[in-house]
Amino acid sequence: MTIPEKTPVGRLKVFLGYAAGVGKTYQMLDEAQQLRAKGMDVVVGYFEPHARRDTIALTEGLEFVPRRKFEYRGSAFEEMDTEAILRRKPAVCVVDEFAHTNVPGSERLKRWEDVQVLLAAGIDVFTTLNVQHLESLNDEVWHITGVRVRETVPDWVVDAADEVVLVDLTPRALQNRLERGVVYATDKAKKAMENFFTETNLTALREMALRHTAHEVEGRLSDLPEPARAPAEAARPGLEPPARHERILICLTERPSTAMLIRRGKHVADYLHADCLAVHVERHASGSGRGARSRTLEKHLSFARNLHIETHVLTSKDVAQAIVDFAREQNITQIFLGRAGAKPLWKLTDGTVHRVVRLARDREITIVAERRR
Amino acid sequence: MPAGIDRRPSPDELLRRVQAEERRERRGRLKVFLGYASRVGKSFRMLDEGRRRKERGQDVVAAAMQSPLTPDLEALLNKLDSIPTLKETHAGKEYDVLDVAAIFRRHPQVCLVDELAYDNPPGSRNPKRWQDVDNILDQGVAVITAVNLQHIEEQQEDVERITGKRARQTVPESFLRSADEIVLVDAALDDLRKRAGVLEPVDERRFAELRELALLLAADVIDDQLMTYLRSNGVELRWGTQERILVCVTPRSDAAAMLRSGRRNVDRFHGDLLVCYVRQSGLSPKDQETMDANLALARELEAEVHVLEGPDPIGAIMRFAREQRITQIFVGHSAPDRWKEMWSRSPVDRLIQAADDIDLRIFPHLLAQ
Numbered sequence: 001m002t003i004p005e006k007t008p009v010g011r012l013k014v015f016l017g018y019a020a021g022v023g024k025t026y027q028m029l030d031e032a033q034q035l036r037a038k039g040m041d042v043v044v045g046y047f048e049p050h051a052r053r054d055t056i057a058l059t060e061g062l063e064f065v066p067r068r069k070f071e072y073r074g075s076a077f078e079e080m081d082t083e084a085i086l087r088r089k090p091a092v093c094v095v096d097e098f099a100h101t102n103v104p105g106s107e108r109l110k111r112w113e114d115v116q117v118l119l120a121a122g123i124d125v126f127t128t129l130n131v132q133h134l135e136s137l138n139d140e141v142w143h144i145t146g147v148r149v150r151e152t153v154p155d156w157v158v159d160a161a162d163e164v165v166l167v168d169l170t171p172r173a174l175q176n177r178l179e180r181g182v183v184y185a186t187d188k189a190k191k192a193m194e195n196f197f198t199e200t201n202l203t204a205l206r207e208m209a210l211r212h213t214a215h216e217v218e219g220r221l222s223d224l225p226e227p228a229r230a231p232a233e234a235a236r237p238g239l240e241p242p243a244r245h246e247r248i249l250i251c252l253t254e255r256p257s258t259a260m261l262i263r264r265g266k267h268v269a270d271y272l273h274a275d276c277l278a279v280h281v282e283r284h285a286s287g288s289g290r291g292a293r294s295r296t297l298e299k300h301l302s303f304a305r306n307l308h309i310e311t312h313v314l315t316s317k318d319v320a321q322a323i324v325d326f327a328r329e330q331n332i333t334q335i336f337l338g339r340a341g342a343k344p345l346w347k348l349t350d351g352t353v354h355r356v357v358r359l360a361r362d363r364e365i366t367i368v369a370e371r372r373r
Numbered sequence: 374m375p376a377g378i379d380r381r382p383s384p385d386e387l388l389r390r391v392q393a394e395e396r397r398e399r400r401g402r403l404k405v406f407l408g409y410a411s412r413v414g415k416s417f418r419m420l421d422e423g424r425r426r427k428e429r430g431q432d433v434v435a436a437a438m439q440s441p442l443t444p445d446l447e448a449l450l451n452k453l454d455s456i457p458t459l460k461e462t463h464a465g466k467e468y469d470v471l472d473v474a475a476i477f478r479r480h481p482q483v484c485l486v487d488e489l490a491y492d493n494p495p496g497s498r499n500p501k502r503w504q505d506v507d508n509i510l511d512q513g514v515a516v517i518t519a520v521n522l523q524h525i526e527e528q529q530e531d532v533e534r535i536t537g538k539r540a541r542q543t544v545p546e547s548f549l550r551s552a553d554e555i556v557l558v559d560a561a562l563d564d565l566r567k568r569a570g571v572l573e574p575v576d577e578r579r580f581a582e583l584r585e586l587a588l589l590l591a592a593d594v595i596d597d598q599l600m601t602y603l604r605s606n607g608v609e610l611r612w613g614t615q616e617r618i619l620v621c622v623t624p625r626s627d628a629a630a631m632l633r634s635g636r637r638n639v640d641r642f643h644g645d646l647l648v649c650y651v652r653q654s655g656l657s658p659k660d661q662e663t664m665d666a667n668l669a670l671a672r673e674l675e676a677e678v679h680v681l682e683g684p685d686p687i688g689a690i691m692r693f694a695r696e697q698r699i700t701q702i703f704v705g706h707s708a709p710d711r712w713k714e715m716w717s718r719s720p721v722d723r724l725i726q727a728a729d730d731i732d733l734r735i736f737p738h739l740l741a742q
Contacts, residue, residue, distance in 0.1 A: 163562070165560065165564070166557060170404075213559065221585075272641055273641075357721065357725070364634075367728070368732050
């Protein structure tokens with residue numbers, strides 16, 4: 001048997017924006033055309049025209065890999081034909097709308113998973129994404145806009161991209177485009193402007209996109225050699241001793257706000273370059289009859305694993321003590337707990353939160369607020 | 374609309390707003406394309422916008438361009454009217470000075486000015502080009518301009534740390550912040566490599582650091598705009614998009630550890646660090662000394678220090694935190710007192726109860742370590 005030569009992994013470039021119509025697809029196609037002009041083998045794997053004339057014009061001359069057509073519950077659907085692209089094996093593939101969820105019955109659940117397959121086959125991919133589709137920003141986006149974005153991409157997928165480039169446009173220019181019917185047909189545009197495309201929403205999302213791109217740039221700094229610094233640049237006074245390595249533990253419960261807690265804990269861990277673990281303590285071992293693990297909890301555990309968080313399930317009658325023992329054993333520096341909910345004052349002292357706070361005086365403990373509207 | 378608190382403006386504030394509004398209406402709009410290096414495409418974006426506006430029927434002139442022009446910029450420029458700069462020589466050096474008088478006479482709707490950070494020769498109408506632009510705006514002409522992060526005055530310390538040198542010609546950040554619109558022209562390192570040829574790895578690092586600075590500066594400017602907009606509409610967001618950490622210090626908490634951690638966290642999040650303490654009467658001289666040392670450290674760490682008053686410390690902290698859009702409160706553990714805990718709630722317990730809308734981080738107590 002011969003060992004197949006390992007294919008180098010393709011490079012991923014993400015065009016990040018903050019709303020439909022800022023020009024992500026346009027810029028992506030523009031770059032694809034530049035590559036094609038240089039003789040690179042570029043194909044379009046998926047393109048969403050949205051009836052935008054300028055953008056459609058930019059696809060001229062590019063080869064399209066036909067979409068896969070199929071039926072689901074009596075309706076016709078089209079998705080990117082990942083297998084056809086693999087057979088075609090271009091150097092670069094353009095894939096619009098990274099956060100898209102495939103129709104049930106597709107090979108993979110999410111388009112970003114299709115993209116992973118293309119990358120693994122050594123194909124470079126250009127893709128587009130709006131900042132509100134990032135998992136870690138889901139609660140903030142909801143708080144500000146009132147919209148709970150359903151199609152999300154785990155942050156690690158974007159963190160692993162080779163390049164993230166911001167496509168910026170002012171909200172005023174975007175609103176002009178909407179008014180002129182460039183982004184959507186005008187009646188749809190009017191509705192969009194009244195609901196989602198308000199100045200507040202657009203400005204806040206835009207700020208998030210800028211901050212997130214800065215975060216992505218910073219995350220890639222460690223790949224680049226540090227230049228010799230001028231002696232004038234001394235460390236900020238009082239910062240010694242150097243930062244220790246942080247390990248964050250998120251305590252999962254069955255409560256619905258656990259998803260928010262996971263996102264927040266992971267977000268903080270990412271910014272602090274900390275390890276991130278999650279633990280759930282069952283009072284009875286699952287499988288013991290009384291303790292069949294609930295579906296809600298399974299959902300939280302698999303959500304955490306999807307975000308690349310290491311999960312643990314323990315069994316103990318004393319939940320707070322088990323959490324604290326586990327934290328010490330794992331050298332956890334910070335424990336993340338959700339709030340126990342609105343309990344009457346007199347009941348609070350018995351809560352797990354308060355017990356953990358009392359038992360773990362040697363650790364940092366973060367009690368995460370519930371983002372509300 | 375976001376969940377918020379109704380904060381109606383006072384009559385004085387309303388008057389100020391009306392006056393600012395009137396001044397703003399007379400003035401031309403300023404739009405700035407901000408980049409982090411030459412070749413990211415600022416000039417192209419500026420000229421392209423000029424072209425599009427002309428196609429929509431606006432009177433656009435190009436008043437200052439960098440030279441030499443690349444062929445694609447040249448092609449765009451040829452589609453527009455120009456008011457050439459005045460060529461001046463001073464002490465053997467050649468200068469391109471905006472022809473402000475000609476711009477006034479022509480009075481276009483939109484004027485394109487590249488290289489906003491530019492020093493005019495001595496004896497000019499203004500020492501700096503951005504001041505010329507300011508005059509043009511006062512005449513009711515809109516200006517679209519381009520500038521690099523390296524040329525923003527207040528960023529010089531960071532720019533020097535990254536590149537080892539300061540820019541000679543700068544624009545004050547306040548002028549950038551006065552812009553009606555700011556657009557960040559981003560480019561991946563790959564794009565720079567394509568345009569600039571081979572980059573040294575060290576240069577790549579420098580560009581990446583400058584890029585991060587430019588993105589954060591733009592985010593900051595936009596945050597100001599967002600807050601102004603929300604305030605003028607009487608709405609306050611409970612959480613902004615920026616992390617703001619409030620460290621509560623007492624004489625008994627291990628304030629130094631909390632403050633340093635606060636600083637590290639804020640640096641990582643590129644957020645803001647605030648410190649507060651609630652004034653207490655009857656502190657022992659030793660406690661007073663500790664307090665003073667803690668606050669001195671807070672200032673050294675460039676925190677914004679606030680002294681709060683009030684009979685109810687928890688209430689005072691929470692009111693302040695909500696006003697300031699704090700996202701994380703740092704507090705120290707109460708001293709362990711098992712007997713007391715049997716029958717009363719500690720301040721930390723009460724803070725946990727009160728801070729239902731803000732993350733609360735509790736730090737180990739000095740004695741417990």
